[in-house]
Structures are given as structure tokens and as C-alpha cells.
């Protein structure tokens with residue numbers, strides 16, 4: 001047995017690196033992220049004023065998601081090299097709001113993979129999950145926010161087909177949904193981002209959407225729980 005003073009705790013090293021690498025994003029009024037727009041409106045509002053700090057479980061999940069995404073992207077790139085398909089990752093996205101020119105969806109779409117083959121283009125959005133088979137059986141996936149996110153990308157890349165693929169983190173089993181652009185989802189997304197923009201522009205605290213919509217489980221993982229419970233509005237500070 002190694003003396004305890006000579007041992008290194010690998011898990012502690014991994015976690016301290018993940019914590020250190022947490023990205024801080026400065027937010028700009030008018031620029032919104034496709035991946036966030038369906039999360040709780042109040043949470044999005046807070047994220048413009050305060051850094052979101054993730055717990056260890058969330059950091060592990062993000063990292064597992066990144067690892068699976070890289071694996072799938074690398075595999076598709078090999079297939080693309082052999083078959084003549086073009087495979088791109090981390091594509092930039094910029095989608096102006098159709099009615100409000102001061103609002104734009106923007107960011108680096110790092111969970112999608114663009115595949116061009118035989119004059120057709122596919123947008124693959126990869127999401128990792130647990131208990132894939134049970135969630136499929138219970139109708140818990142595809143999730144509304146994932147459909148809406150992919151739908152936005154389909155607007156950014158017209159005449160493309162969408163593939164929303166869920167990967168089980170424990171088994172690497174996958175399930176894909178083949179999707180086309182849907183106007184009504186797009187309209188709903190445009191309404192939602194306009195509402196968020198107006199809360200921010202007017203420094204009005206949005207309602208605690210997750211709590212009020214039966215999704216209070218989200219609050220357990222929300223780094224703004226204490227601000228929210230006290231109805232604090234950082235935008236109203238003098």
C-alpha cells in the first residue's frame with residue numbers, strides 16, 4: 001500500500017480543474033443564446049447580472065456531454081473523409097429577430113454538427129441524457145427546449161434537415177428524431193426572446209417561471225435560488 005502522503009486524489013484534481021475552467025461569459029443586452037432561451041426567464045435575467053456557478057454534478061455532466069459530442073464529431077469526420085461528406089463543428093450562429101432588429105440570437109453553436117452530403121445539409125444536435133430507454137417510453141424526450149433550439153438553427157441554415165440525437169451517457173445507446181423547420185415553434189421562440197429583452201431593457205424582474213410552471217425541480221440546480229426566493233432585482237440597484 002502506498003503511504004497516504006504519497007497518494008494523489010485523481011478525482012479531486014479533475015474536479016478542481018473543472019471548477020477552475022468554468023467559463024465566465026459577459027452578457028450583452030440584445031444578444032441571446034439559442035441554448036438558453038427556454039430555461040426559466042427569471043434565471044436568464046439574473047445571468048445578465050451575476051455569474052452562474054455550477055455544482056460538481058453539473059460540471060461532470062457538462063464534461064461528459066462535451067466528451068460524447070467530440071467522440072461523435074470525430075467519428076463523423078472520419079466517415080466524412082471516407083465518403084466525401086463535409087462535417088463541421090462549432091459553427092457560429094447569428095439570427096436577427098424578424099420584428100426587433102435590436103435583438104439577435106448569437107453564439108458559437110458547440111453542440112451541433114453540420115453535415116453536407118450529396119447536395120443536402122443536415123444539422124445534428126447532440127444531447128446526452130440518462131435512462132434513455134425509459135425517457136423515450138415515458139415520452140419525456142424530445143424536450144421542448146431542444147426542439148426549439150434545433151428549430152432556430154434550421155432557420156439559420158435554410159433548406160436543411162434537422163437531427164436531434166440523444167445519447168445515453170451510461171450505455172452510448174442513441175436515439176434520433178428527424179425534424180424539419182416548424183414555423184409555429186419559431187414564432188413562439190421569437191415571442192419569448194422579445195419578452196426577455198423587454199424585462200432586461202426595463203430592468204423589470206420576470207416572474208419565477210420555473211416555480212410557477214410546475215418545474216420547481218430546476219430551482220434545486222439554480223445558482224440564483226437565494227436571490228429569487230427574496231425576489232431581489234439586481235437590475236434595480238442604484
Ligand code: SF4
Nearest residue numbers: 040043208219222228
Ligand atoms: S430559483 Fe427557480 S424560479 Fe428562481 S430563477 Fe432559479 S430556476 Fe427560476
